[in-house]
Amino acid sequence: MCGCEHHLAKHDKQGKCHETVRTAVVWDADHQPVRYEARQCACQQYVGPEPLARVYAEDLTDLA
DSSP states (O other): OOOOOSSSGGBBOBBBBBBEEEEEEEEEETOOOOOEEEEOOOOOOOOOOOOOOOOOOOOOOOOO
């Protein structure tokens, strides 16, 4: 999964996402969205290091 939560298969070789997302386009007086439109996801596929699945940390010792 990419950071945009779309599967990596939805991204091209340059990293552009080809899925659509629901984006708010009109808000009410309380700044709450009242209308949405489907727009193309603007993310670029995350290309950094793969996050560790598991992290090892030693037990804390007596700090007194």
